[in-house]
Amino acid sequence: MLLKQWFFTMFNAQYFRTFITLVETGSFTRTAHRLEMTQPGVSQHVRKLESYLNKELLERKGRSFTLTETGRRAYDYALKLFAEHEQFRHGLDDDSLDSGDCRIASPGSVGLMFYPYILGQQQMHPNLTVNYSFAFNHEIVNDLLEGRYDIGIVTEAMNHAELDCSIWHQEPLCLVVPADFAGSTLSDLMGIGFLNYYDGINHANALLRANYPDEFRSMTHFRHQGFTNEVSMVLDAVARGLGFTVVSRLVLETSPWQRQVKALNLSNAVNEVLYLLRRRDSVLPKRYEKLLNGFHAQRVQEKTPLMPSTL
Missing domain, CATH: 3.40.190.10 (Periplasmic binding protein-like II)
Incomplete structure (x- = not known):
């Protein structure tokens, strides 16, 4: 029990806060002024931190000082410690909109x-x-x-x-074809084939049924040109002229292949x-x-x- 009390007495976050301020100001006097402490109080915090770490943090040269290797590492650790503390504190605030x-x-x-x-x-x-x-x-x-x-x-x-x-x-669904595709009919689409992905069949069924009600029956009548489980990559295949697909406009707007593909103009929108x-x-x-x-x-x-x- 006494050992536990000693540890928490020695590991005082305020010592790290004082040490951070000392490194940033480069002066015991300015640190004392900023933290509203006495200069001996600043020195005491640093000595207690050195005692806790069992390492010297400063090489003292009269009124000036430089950091030892341990001092530099302690400073980096202290910055991380307080950053994580602030992040944790803000994370507990359910009413905060921006943290x-x-x-x-x-x-x-x-x-x-x-x-x-x-x-x-x-x-x-x-x-x-x-x-x-x-x-x-x-x-x-x-x-x-x-x-x-x-x-x-x-x-x-x-x-x-x-x-x-x-x-x-x-989001609107888009029927996406190669940029040089000149067709517009269901037969034209069947001629180049379909490129599938995770939700591809369901999206294509919905959009084609809404716009080709008299002709469209099922996606099983289309030649399937391939499948990828990564929707962003399916437009690469379309850009290469391997077929058409149906994707959300979110996918089309963020695609690096926008110039190599195009969305056909359709009469009936499906979201x-x-x-x-x-x-x-x-x-x-x-x-x-x-x-x-x-x-x-x-x-x-x-x-x-x-x-x-x-x-």
Whole structure:
């Protein structure tokens, strides 16, 4: 018990705070003034820190000093210590809009644009930390149930007793063909074949049925030119002239192959519906609402039809 009390007496975070200030000011006098201490008090903190570490931190030269190797390492550690402390403190504030931890998972098609938006928010708000996972729908459900993430965004409605599922967002689907493709009929599309990905068949069925109601029967009538589980890469195959595909406009707008492909003009729009998942027993900090609604506002400015966000 006495040893435990000694440890916590010796390991005093204020000693590290004093040491940081001393290194930054380069002066015992200026450190005392900034921290509203006496100069002997500053010296005492440094000596106690040296005693705790059993190493000298300073090479004293009259009124000046330089850091020893241990001093430099202690300074780096102290900076990290207080940065993590501030991050932890802000993370406990559920009412904070711009600080704390967020844990989010989504399919790649959503993350291609939502994750860069989040990174922009982190640049503006350094105390905001986001752990973002790209995953398939079933993986997101499992991660939420096991507590790895707080919210998940999925491409199909989920019915689970422990999860709340609500419509979060809608993005138009695009029928994407090679840039030099001159056709427009269903027969023309059947001629070049279909490039599939995780949600490709479902998206193609919905969009083609809405725009070719008298001709379209099923995607089984199309020649399948290949499959990739990474939606962002399917447009590479389209750009090479290997076939057509149907993707969310989010995917098309973020693709490096935009100049090598094009979206056909269709009469009837069909949206991909994205769903927000969360555990029914969870109370989400307000920073999640700001991120979700902020992304909505950005898409509204880009003249994309959106659904209101509900948490």
